[in-house]
Amino acid sequence: MKERLLIANRGEIALRIMEACEELGLDYVAVYTKEDEESLHVRLAKKKVRISDYRDINDLLAVADENKCSLIHPGYGFLSEDYRFARRVEKRERPLIFVGPSWEAIRDLGNKIYLKKLASQLKIPVIPGTTEPIYNEIEAEFKAEELLELLKEEGFEYRSLFIKAAAGGGGMGIEEVKNLEEVRPVFRKIRAYAKRLFGDEGVLIEAKIPVIQHVEVQILGSKKGEYVHFGTRNCTIQSPFKQKRIEIAPGFDFNKNFSLNLQKIESEIIKYSLRLAKNFGYYSLGTWEWLVTPEGKYYLMEVNTRVQVENEISGKISFINNNSVNLIKEQIKVALGERLEYTQEEILFKGTSIELRLIAEDVSQGFQPLSGTITHFKWKPESWLTIRTHVPQDKPYNIPTQFDPNLALAIIYGENFELAKRRAQEFLENLIIEGVTSKGEKLKTNKEYLKEKLEIIYQFLPS
Amino acid sequence: MEINFNQLNEILKNLKAHPFKIYPVLTPHTGYLREFKVKEGDRVSGPSGKWLEKPGTPLFVLEREKNLKVIKAKIDGIVKNLKLDLLDKFVEAEEIVLEIQHPLSQEEVISEILLSTLYIIRAPETARYILSPSLLQRIEKQGLGKVKVKKGDELLIMSFMKREVPIYFEEEGSFIIYKLYFSPFEVVPAEKPLIGLCPEKDLPYLEKIIKRIKEEWS
Secondary structure (H helix, E strand, O other): OOOEEEEOOOHHHHHHHHHHHHHHOOEEEEEEOHHHOOOHHHHOOOOEEEOOOOOOHHHHHHHHHHOOOOEEEOOOOOOOOOHHHHHHHHHOOOOOEEOOOOHHHHHHHOOHHHHHHHHHHOOOOEOOEOOOOEOOHHHHHHHHHHHHHHHHHOOOOOOOEEEEEOOOOOOOOEEEEOOHHHHHHHHHHHHHHHHHHHOOOOEEEEEOOOEEEEEEEEEEEOOOOOEEEEEEEEEEEEOOOOOEEEEEEOOOOOOOOOOOOHHHHHHHHHHHHHHHHHHHOOOEEEEEEEEEOOOOOEEEEEEEOOOOOOHHHHHHHEEEOOEEOOHHHHHHHHHOOOOOOOOHHHEEEOOEEEEEEEEOEEHHHOOEEOOOEEEEEEOOOOOOEEEEEOOOOOOOEEOOOOOOOEEEEEEEEEOOHHHHHHHHHHHHHHOEEEEEOOOOOEOOOOHHHHHHHHHHOOOOEEO | OOOOHHHHHHHHHHHHHOOEEEEEEEOOOOEEEEEEOOOOOOEEOOOEOOOOOEOOOEEEEEEEOOEEEEEEOOOOEEEEOOOHHHOOOEEOOOOEEEEEEEEOOHHHHHHHHHHHHOEEEEOOOOEEEEEOHHHHHHHHHHOOOOOEEOOOOEEEEEEEOOEEEEEEOOOOOOEEEEEEOOOOOOEEOOOOEEEEEEEHHHHHHHHHHHHHHHHHOO
């Protein structure tokens, strides 16, 4: 029987999954909600079903059963990191293949305390801090003192700590302390906050790494225990809310004149990422996110157990038999239980690829997301350019207010960094993206911000 | 603002000719439509009781992931355009299954008329709205039809894409807050009415119109 895949997502990632299915010769079914009727992922899908919400598990499974789907791809966001969803997909009466890692991997590696403990056991560097929740303020003060001492020994000039709710996330319930006297009152405040918000009083203390580059390792594991990596990506350019805006592969510019051995750092973070993946028995695509400091230290921050928005730039610089790689296709093949058709040695890295995230937002107003209508969206086609977008170019498009105001991803390739950067600038110069807000004013985008930030790629920035 | 009596007569004439509104009933989610609980022409009622604790008339049954869900009427009226061919079919979310022809009450007619007579503040975005705390306090104290606002007063707070944005009154002159069209924190689609205001000087005319409707529409 021909495999059929349910695409449980929207927008550009739904389009990329569709394309991967078509190239693999798989059938697919897309879903959409009323707000997305104008989206290209709906217009271009051969088979589509309207559902009430992309997070409605019952709707997704009902559509999958009705259409006899055998796999389900969660994309990113929505249900992609919900281990209960992954578990239900695979454990129900009519099981489906979840295109992603095991539900246990989503649960455990998505848990920051678990990840920190496992990494420490495997001698993988993590951000110095507590690996168990603290409930007592005397203990908190003691731990804080230890950490500040350690930071001094490690040579950090600016030393401060984060006190945060163990059950928290997304920047909530987190505060910075610079000296020991502040620890107890802040601890009490965060503990009370954690109890009220998350129902658990546990608090973590972690060193603040003041200046960083954000570098991530792209891993692929098969269900047969084979592992490869597709190099690194640098995602240091982020909004103040830690949302990525520009990504570049590879993760380091080896020509840059830092007094650091960047090759060594890259090979070590790859080695450690693979060590953790193998030890856990991880399969599917996964991203290991690291913080790298100007002192040459590196710390594992988190593991993303799903396909990343920026996966394609890794595919663009990875070549097998002279062909670039489509990581979503690889992810689906692995989910079907196939063996990897190549070894690490057969993956050759060539060139540089940059991704620009085009977003309707007012950068000057704290990256305020905007809604409105896109009236003109045009770019000059180039062999080195790939645009991923759900925004139609042939008619005005109303940005739905229920989702992120992401408009498009521009993926640029160059044989080296300088060329890729120049092409990215050229693309932005020629790009026409215009619209109006609901009040009839000109719709702002982050185009100028992207131009400006292209100049500081690969630099260490304040965290 | 100038009240246009000709236009008003026209609206009233139309409402008298078609004294009802059609409400489509949609599927809330996907599933199999297993049973119709009503027939064409049946009279159904919406939720009732002091706190609307008594549910409306059952309309049809949707089955999804082995769970049955009875979809009930949210408004009074007569069942029309029942899509009988959907029986035992798999339906998408938000598919029209039937329509309820709802007879307009006196209060609803007044509401319709006010919508075309008052100065209406409409939702600039699909978002959640609340009255500005000071305005809410004044309305609670004085009641609708009494509170005056002028240019620059904060009317509403819009909660949009996780941000709070104040909305100010922008018209010259003194206006009275006459009607509210939303509940606090409810998602209001863009362009839907939020507040109806009446220029202070037109208030006597407005009261006259309402009196007239009450007499003509029993």
